[in-house]
Amino acid sequence: xxxxxxxxxxxxxxxxxxxxxxxxxxxxxxxxxxxxxxxxxxxxxxxxxxxxxxxxxxxxxxxxxxxxxxxxxxxxxxxxxxxxxxxxxxxxxxxxxxxxxxxxxxxxxxxxxxxxxxxxxxxxxxxxxxxxxxxxxxxxxxxxxxxxxxxxxxxxxxxxxxxxxxxxxxxxxxxxxxxxxxxxxxxxxxxxxxxxxxxxxxxxxxxxxxxxxxxxxxxxxxxxxxxxxxxxxxxxxxxxxxxxxxxxxxxxxxxxxxxxxxxxxxxxxxxxxxxx
Amino acid sequence: xxxxxxxxxxxxxxxxxxxxxxxxxxxxxxxxxxxxxxxxxxxxxxxxxxxxxxxxxxxxxxxxxxxxxxxxxxxxxxxxxxxxxxxxxxxxxxxxxxxxxxxxxxxxxxxxxxxxxxxxxxxxxxxxxxxxxxxxxxxxxxxxxxxxxxxxxxxxxxxxxxxxxxxxxxxxxxxxxxxxxxxxxxxxxxxxxxxxxxxxxxxxxxxxxxxxxxxxxxxxxxxxxxxxxxxxxxxxxxxxxxxxxxxxxxxxxxxxxxxxxxxxxxxxxxxxxxxxxxxxxxxxxxx
Amino acid sequence: xxxxxxxxxxxxxxxxxxxxxxxxxxxxxxxxxxxxxxxxxxxxxxxxxxxxxxxxxxxxxxxxxxxxxxxxxxxxxxxxxxxxxxxxxxxxxxxxxxxxxxxxxxxxxxxxxxxxxxxxxxxxxxxxxxxxxxxxxxxxxxxxxxxxxxxxxxxxxxxxxxxxxxxxxxxxxxxxxxxxxxxxxxxxxxxxxxxxxxxxxxxxxxxxxxxxxxxxxxxxxxxxxxxxxxxxxxxxxxxxxxxxxxxxxxxxxxxxxxxxxxxxxxxxxxxxxxxxxxxxxxxxxxxxxxxxxxxxxxxxxxxxxxxxxxxxxxxxxxxxxxxxxxxxxxxxxxxxxxxxxxxxx
Numbered sequence: 001x002x003x004x005x006x007x008x009x010x011x012x013x014x015x016x017x018x019x020x021x022x023x024x025x026x027x028x029x030x031x032x033x034x035x036x037x038x039x040x041x042x043x044x045x046x047x048x049x050x051x052x053x054x055x056x057x058x059x060x061x062x063x064x065x066x067x068x069x070x071x072x073x074x075x076x077x078x079x080x081x082x083x084x085x086x087x088x089x090x091x092x093x094x095x096x097x098x099x100x101x102x103x104x105x106x107x108x109x110x111x112x113x114x115x116x117x118x119x120x121x122x123x124x125x126x127x128x129x130x131x132x133x134x135x136x137x138x139x140x141x142x143x144x145x146x147x148x149x150x151x152x153x154x155x156x157x158x159x160x161x162x163x164x165x166x167x168x169x170x171x172x173x174x175x176x177x178x179x180x181x182x183x184x185x186x187x188x189x190x191x192x193x194x195x196x197x198x199x200x201x202x203x204x205x206x207x208x209x210x211x212x213x214x215x216x217x218x219x220x221x222x223x224x225x226x227x228x229x230x231x232x233x234x235x236x237x238x239x240x241x242x243x244x245x246x247x248x249x250x251x252x253x254x255x256x257x258x259x260x261x262x263x264x265x266x267x268x269x270x271x272x273x274x275x276x
Numbered sequence: 277x278x279x280x281x282x283x284x285x286x287x288x289x290x291x292x293x294x295x296x297x298x299x300x301x302x303x304x305x306x307x308x309x310x311x312x313x314x315x316x317x318x319x320x321x322x323x324x325x326x327x328x329x330x331x332x333x334x335x336x337x338x339x340x341x342x343x344x345x346x347x348x349x350x351x352x353x354x355x356x357x358x359x360x361x362x363x364x365x366x367x368x369x370x371x372x373x374x375x376x377x378x379x380x381x382x383x384x385x386x387x388x389x390x391x392x393x394x395x396x397x398x399x400x401x402x403x404x405x406x407x408x409x410x411x412x413x414x415x416x417x418x419x420x421x422x423x424x425x426x427x428x429x430x431x432x433x434x435x436x437x438x439x440x441x442x443x444x445x446x447x448x449x450x451x452x453x454x455x456x457x458x459x460x461x462x463x464x465x466x467x468x469x470x471x472x473x474x475x476x477x478x479x480x481x482x483x484x485x486x487x488x489x490x491x492x493x494x495x496x497x498x499x500x501x502x503x504x505x506x507x508x509x510x511x512x513x514x515x516x517x518x519x520x521x522x523x524x525x526x527x528x529x530x531x532x533x534x535x536x537x538x539x540x541x542x543x544x545x546x547x548x549x550x551x552x553x554x555x556x557x558x559x560x561x562x563x
Numbered sequence: 564x565x566x567x568x569x570x571x572x573x574x575x576x577x578x579x580x581x582x583x584x585x586x587x588x589x590x591x592x593x594x595x596x597x598x599x600x601x602x603x604x605x606x607x608x609x610x611x612x613x614x615x616x617x618x619x620x621x622x623x624x625x626x627x628x629x630x631x632x633x634x635x636x637x638x639x640x641x642x643x644x645x646x647x648x649x650x651x652x653x654x655x656x657x658x659x660x661x662x663x664x665x666x667x668x669x670x671x672x673x674x675x676x677x678x679x680x681x682x683x684x685x686x687x688x689x690x691x692x693x694x695x696x697x698x699x700x701x702x703x704x705x706x707x708x709x710x711x712x713x714x715x716x717x718x719x720x721x722x723x724x725x726x727x728x729x730x731x732x733x734x735x736x737x738x739x740x741x742x743x744x745x746x747x748x749x750x751x752x753x754x755x756x757x758x759x760x761x762x763x764x765x766x767x768x769x770x771x772x773x774x775x776x777x778x779x780x781x782x783x784x785x786x787x788x789x790x791x792x793x794x795x796x797x798x799x800x801x802x803x804x805x806x807x808x809x810x811x812x813x814x815x816x817x818x819x820x821x822x823x824x825x826x827x828x829x830x831x832x833x834x835x836x837x838x839x840x841x842x843x844x845x846x847x848x849x850x851x852x853x854x855x856x857x858x859x860x861x862x863x864x865x866x867x868x869x870x871x872x873x874x875x876x877x878x879x880x881x882x883x884x885x886x887x888x889x890x891x892x893x894x895x896x897x898x899x900x901x902x903x904x905x906x907x908x
Binding site: 001002003004005006008048050051052053054076077080091093212237238239241242244245246247248249251252253254259273274275276 | 631632634636641643645672673675676677678679680785811812813814815816817819825827829832834839840841842843844846848849854858861862865866867869870
C-alpha cells in the first residue's frame with residue numbers, strides 16, 4: 001500500500017470564518033470511504049491541493065457528526081494560499097486520520113473546561129461537539145474562547161448554540177481594543193479571563209489550545225487554580241510533512257508529534273526538550 | 277606560527293577585537309576553522325598550506341559581538357571576499373580587524389602534503405598573495421611552483437563545444453547534485469537571509485534533485501554570482517559530488533573583466549559592477 | 564549458515580550472469596565517490612582496502628528524489644496514479660560493513676506502524692554483498708558504535724579476502740542463501756575451517772568513545788556550552804546528512820509537469836537546514852545552528868536508541884570526511900564522553 005497517496009475528497013461547503021480563516025466541509029468522493037471513515041477527536045489529517053502540496057490540520061468536526069469532515073485553516077503559506085482559491089465542487093486530497101486523540105473515555109463522569117484562542121478553537125471545537133453530543137456522560141462544562149478581535153472569532157454561528165445550552169458555561173472574550181461597540185462578551189486576554197472565570201479543579205479535565213503565547217500564560221493560571229499537570233491537556237502544532245512518523249520533521253526529543261501526539265498533557269510537555 | 281599567536285594575544289589583551297576567526301589544528305592533524313574568544317584560545321591558532329577555508333563566510337553568519345570587532349585571519353582570496361562584502365554593504369570595514377597572511381598557496385587535497393601537484397588552481401591566477409586590505413600583515417612570501425591550470429584547458433574544451441554538447445556536459449555534471457547546498461553555505465557571497473531556493477510563493481526552483489531541479493538550482497546560483505564571485509573556489513572544494521562549479525563563475529568573472537574591466541573584491545571604494553550602470557557599458561556581448 | 568571459497572573470477576562470472584539476466588549491479592565507483600551502476604562485470608569492485616565511497620549507498624534504498632504518485636487532471640476529473648514499482652532485481656557488490664549496517668537501522672523507522680513500501684520494495688529486491696574492511700582513517704569509528712570491519716549486519720552475503728583473488732563467501736541471510744543457491748558454481752567449494760576473527764581485532768580502528776556514556780550524558784544534558792562551540796562553526800549545509808547512510812529525514816513536495824499533471828515527490832531533507840522546522844508563522848523551534856547540531860547528535864546517539872533501540876550511525880566517518888569545515892563528530896562525542904566521566908567523578 002502506498003501510505004503517501006491520499007484519498008480524494010470534494011469540497012461541499014465553504015464557510016468564511018474570519019478575514020483569513022475558512023472552513024471547508026468535505027466528503028470523500030468514494031461513498032464507501034465516506035461511510036467507513038472513522039476518527040477520534042483530536043486527530044489530524046494531511047490535506048492536499050494537487051500541484052501545490054500538503055498541509056496538516058486537525059479534523060475540526062466531531063466524530064459524532066459524520067456527514068462532513070471539516071477543516072479550518074488560516075492563510076499562512078503556499079498550500080493554504082492555494083486552498084483559499086478553491087471553490088465548492090473542487091477536489092482535494094486527504095490522508096489520515098493520524099495521531100492520538102483527546103482522552104474522551106477518561107473525561108467521562110468529569111467536569112470539562114475548554115480553553116481556546118484564535119484558530120486554536122478548531123481542535124477544541126471537535127471535542128466540544130463530541131462531548132455535547134454525549135452530554136449526559138459528562139458533568140459541568142465550561143468553554144472559554146478568545147480571539148484578537150470580534151472579527152477574528154471563528155465558529156460564531158455555533159458559539160450561540162453553546163451559550164444557550166443548559167449546564168454549559170460559555171465565556172467569549174476579545175483582546176482589549178478588539179471589541180466592537182455592540183460587543184457583549186468579555187474584554188481581556190484569555191489567561192486573565194480564565195483566572196476571572198476560575199473553573200473548579202476538582203474532578204475536572206482542562207483542554208487548552210491556542211497560540212503559543214496564550215498557552216504559555218494560561219498554564220501558570222491553571223496551576224494557580226489547582227489543576228494538576230496531568231489534568232491539563234493541549235495539542236501541539238509542530239511542522240509536519242508525512243504524518244506517519246517517518247520524515248523526522250516533527251520530532252521533539254524522541255517523541256514524534258505526529259504519532260505520539262498531537263495531544264499531550266502539560267506533564268508530558270514538561271518532560272520534553274524545549275523545542276516547540 | 278608564533279607571529280600569529282603573538283598578534284592574536286596582543287589583540288585580545290588590548291581589546292582590539294572580541295573574537296578572532298582563524299584556523300587551528302585538531303587532534304587528528306586537520307587544519308580547520310576555529311574561533312578564538314580570548315588570549316588562551318589564541319594559542320591554538322595556526323596558519324599553513326592546509327588553511328583552505330575562506331573564513332570570510334563567517335562574517336555574515338556569526339552574530340556581531342556586542343563588545344568589539346570581529347578579528348579574522350585572511351589569505352588573499354579571503355580578503356577579496358571581505359572587500360566584496362564591504363563593497364556590497366554587508367559589513368563595515370570598521371567592524372572587522374583583518375589579520376592578513378602572506379599566502380604561499382593552499383592544498384587541493386587536504387589529506388596530502390603541499391606540492392606543485394597538490395596546489396589549488398586558484399593559486400595559479402591569484403593576484404593577492406600579499407593582501408591589499410588589512411590591519412596586520414603577517415608571514416613571509418615564499419616562491420612556490422604554480423600548478424598546471426587544468427581548468428583553463430577544460431574551459432577551452434567547453435567553449436569549443438556546440439551548445440548541445442555543452443548542455444550534455446552540464447547535464448551529466450548537475451545530474452550528480454544531491455542538493456546539500458554546501459556550495460551555498462560555504463560561499464562568503466551567498467549571504468541572502470532567504471535563498472531563492474527556499475522561496476515557495478512562487479516556487480522559483482524545484483527542490484528535487486532531478487535534471488530540472490538541479491539545472492535551475494546550479495544555474496541560478498551561478499547567475500547570482502555573475503561579476504560577484506571572488507574566485508575562492510570553496511564551492512567546488514566542498515562539493516561532495518565534485519561538480520566543477522567554478523567553471524561557470526570563473527568564466528563569468530573573465531567576462532566581467534573583458535567587457536567591463538572589472539574584478540570584484542579588489543578595491544573597497546570601487547562601486548560594484550552589478551550595482552552600477554553606465555551609458556558607456558559595453559553591450560556587444562548581449563545577444 | 565555455510566561458507567564457501569570463491570575466486571575473483573567466480574565473482575566476475577556471477578556478475579556477468581546477473582547482467583545477462585537483466586539484474587542491476589551497483590558497486591563503488593573508481594573515484595570512490597558513490598555507488599555506480601555497472602555495465603560490465605569488469606567494473607565491479609570488491610576491495611576491502613578502499614576508502615568508503617564519499618556518498619553512502621543509501622540512495623539505492625532511499626533515493627534523493629522519489630515519486631510518490633502522479634496526478635492528472637483530465638476534463639476536471641482528477642486521478643492519482645502510483646509510480647512503477649522499483650522492480651529491478653539489484654545486487655550491490657563490495658559494500659562496506661558500515662554501509663550494509665544502515666539497512667536494518669533504517670528499516671526500523673520506515674516500518675514502525677506504517678510501512679514505507681518504497682523503501683521495503685527496494686530492500687526486498689536487493690542483495691547486499693559486503694566485504695570485510697581493511698581500511699581505516701582518522702574519521703572512521705565503527706568500533707565505537709558496536710560495529711567492526713567484519714560486521715555482517717545488513718549484508719546478505721559477506722566476503723572475506725583470504726589470499727590474492729580468493730575470498731571466503733559467507734551466507735548471512737536467508738535471502739542471501741536463496742540467491743546464491745541459484746548460482747551453483749559459487750557454492751562448489753565449502754569452507755570448512757574457522758576464520759579467526761580474534762586475530763584481526765588488533766587492526767580494527769580503536770574505540771574512540773563509549774556509546775553508553777555518551778547516551779547517558781545526552782539524556783541528561785540538553786543545554787550545554789558544547790553545542791555553541793560546534794554550532795558557531797557549523798555552516799548549516801546538509802552534506803553530513805546527505806552522505807550519511809542512516810540520515811533519513813525527507814520533505815514532500817508537489818511538482819507540476821504541465822498545466823494538468825504533476826507528481827508528488829519525496830526528497831531528502833535535513834535537520835541542519837533552518838527551514839526544516841520553521842513554521843508558516845515564522846516561529847522556529849530550532850532557530851540557530853547550535854540547536855540544529857544538537858538535534859543531529861541527539862537524534863543519532865540518544866533519541867533513535869530510545870525509540871528504536873538502534874544507534875542511528877554506523878561510524879563510517881563520511882560526515883567528518885565531507886564536512887566543509889572539518890567538524891569531526893567522533894571528536895564531539897569524545898568530548899561528550901569526557902563531560903560524562905567528569906560528571907561521574
